[in-house]
Amino acid sequence: MKLRWGWTCLLLLCLAMVTWSQEEELDDEEEVQMEDEEMDSEADDSSEVKADANVSFQVTYKTPVPTGEVFFSETFDDGSLSSKAKINGTVLFSGKWEIEALKENKVPGDLGMVLKSRAKHHAISSLLNKPYIFKDRPLVVQYEVNFQDGIDCGGAYIKLLSDSPDLDLEQFHDRTPYSIMFGPDKCGEDYKLHFIFRHKNPLNRDFEEKHAKRADTDLRKVYSDKKTHLYTLVLNPDNSYEIFIDQSSVSKGSLLTDVIPPVNPPKEIDDPKDSKPDDWDERAKIPDPEAVKPDDWDEDAPAVVPDPDAVKPDGWLDDEAEFVPDPTANKPDDWDEEMDGEWEAPQVPNPACKTAPGCGEWKPPTINNPLYKGKWKAPLIDNPNYQGVWSPRKILNPDYFEDLEPFKMTSFRAVGLELWSMTSDIYFDNFIITADKEVADRWAADSWGLKKLVASANEPGVFSQLTLAAEERPWLWVIYILTVGLPIGLGVLFCWPKKSDDDYIYKKIDPSKTEDVEEEEEEEEVEEEEQEKGNGTFSFLYSCISCIFIPPTYLLTSNQPSS
CATH class of the missing domain: 1.10.287 (Helix Hairpins)
Known part of the structure; x- marks a missing residue:
């Protein structure tokens, strides 16, 4: 009876562990179903999705419609490239674009634009609803990218094309002026998330690229997990910026202090006409002039000497060579002594040396010479004439200017992708450019949020993930x-x-x-x-x-x- 009681305790322990695991799975199912019920309020197209944990639910997708003021939006859900999109189809830009659904974790009814060609240049662009002018409103740029086959070398960034009378979208190429470049880029093991803007010098009117500091996160997983990720840039009139991946901040800073090279040049620079005097002594230490080499210092002593305690092993064959001519070798029939010289058989190890400790002239091994000191050098002392490290004098920078509002850059009126990639099937979707972060967030909830939900439901269960990790x-x-x-x-x-x-x-x-x-x-x-x-x-x-x-x-x- 007591034996049964012991096994009952063990059985209850195991049953409690199983029950806890099942309750966790049920909680996950309830969360997924609750999220799905919220999305069923506006049903248009629906399809059943099944997860590895045998959880099934209905995903309802409706093409998102932006709310508020929007300068540009594109979903590609109509199944074709928009009539306002312009493709550079020249020989140089021969890469192909297609409108397709995702390969994995599809949302029924949702389509995107896919870069199809490998090792080719691609260029596509589109006008905004109206030009964006940098004044007193923020700029929010957001879009989705999925590296469906990973990424070896290539980019997925976009360019905001500067407003200019010469702007021709059908001839959009790598030298077309842009105001901002933003998005992921990778080659080899260099993972980047670009934010570059072109700043106009107020003195000479030249443009110079300014690169924001690197993102404060490891981008490897984002580039390799084959999931759809959301990239967002927020630029504010106070010159602050912030970059988000999947609505999580990965980098932020100021256009005045966190870009390379800086927007404003230094007030003073080194005088290019100044040069170091001939008698300037910047040696902090010098050899002691009063030092004398000791009498017993032998600079010619060798670093190693033969070991005086070494003894030639017994059985050493002094009269035998280590290598001898191969007795089985024969001179080739086509050997010409006039052209090739006198023929000699190739050398092979001497058979007589196989059982002996060695052959030929015996030499004792060498050891470090205890008397070796090397070349004598006088010890160093403080230099009494030391004047410090010389540097040229400073003068006012003739190119100095102070721009306290770099946010007010050149306005733009088009968006474009100009890319070269060694990997194909890069998926783009749900572009939006607005002046309100909340508008972009609502847009993301109606588009990227569904992709995230489906991808999460299709992920393997906890035990499957543990097995894969092991x-x-x-x-x-x-x-x-x-x-x-x-x-x-x-x-x-x-x-x-x-x-x-x-x-x-x-x-x-x-x-x-x-x-x-x-x-x-x-x-x-x-x-x-x-x-x-x-x-x-x-x-x-x-x-x-x-x-x-x-x-x-x-x-x-x-x-x-x-x-």
Whole structure:
């Protein structure tokens, strides 16, 4: 009966673990269903999606419609490139574009623009609804990218094309003036997220590219997980900027202080006409002129010398060469001694040396020369004539200017992608340019949010992810076994039943003792055995923990004298 009680404890422990796991899965299912019910309010096209955990739900997609003031928006859901899109189809820009659904984690009814060609130049552009003028309103640029086949070398950035009478979208190319370039780029192991703007010098009217500092995140996963990611740039009239990936901030700063090269040049520069005087001494230390080389300093002593204690091994064959001509070699029939010289057989190891410690002239091995000191040099002392490190004098920078409003850059009236890529099938979708971050967020909730939901539902379950991780890192199996085995082992130790009464060896009945005395002695024996068993259990647990976390006691006491 007590044995059954022990196994019941173990069974209850396992049942509790399974129940907890099922409750976690049910909670995930309820969250997915609640999110889905919110999206079913505006049903247009719907399709059933099944996740690995056998969770099925309806995904309803409707082409997002921007709210508020929007300068540009494009979803590609009509199934063709917009009539306002212009493609550069010259020989140089021969890359192809197509409108397609995602390869994985599709949202029914949602389409995007896909870069189809490999190792080719691509150029496509489109006019805005109206030009954007940098005055007193923020600029928000947002779009989606999915590297469906990963990315070896290439970009997925966009350009905001500067407003100019000469702007011809059908001839859009790499030298077309732009105001801002923004988006991901990668080649080799260099992962970038560009934010570049062209600043006009107020003095000479020339343009110079200014690069924002690198994003404060590791971009490797974003470029390789084959998921759709949302890229957002927010630029404010106070010259601050912030960059988001999947609505999480990855970089922010100021156009005045966090770009390279700086917007404003330094007030002072080194005088290009200034030069260091001939008698300028910038040596902090010099050789001691009063130092004299010691008499016993031998600069000619060799660094190594033959080992005087070395002895030639017994059996060394002094008269045998280490290599001898190959006796089996024959002169080639086409060997011409007039052209090729006298023929000689190739050298092979001397067979006589195989069993000997060595052949030829014996030389003792060399050792470091204890008398070697090398070239003598006088010790260094402080230079009494030291004048410091010379630097040219400063003068006012003739090209200095101060622009405190770099936000007010050249207005733009078109957006374009001009890309070269070694990887095809790069997916673009849901472009929006607005002056309100909330407008872009609502747009993302109606578009990218559904892609994120479907991708999350299609991800493998927890156990599948743990198995995949262990396949890449086999040492994780040890952690898994310890994580599962330790609770079970503790449950067995604490719940294992004591021995039944039938297993005890009873003593012979003493006629001189009464039944009450015998019962008291039996109870005392049972209590002692239970106490010993409990002490044994805790001793076992203590020993296990000590083996893992505490160094063996004998290592700490082995050097102490015994009492």
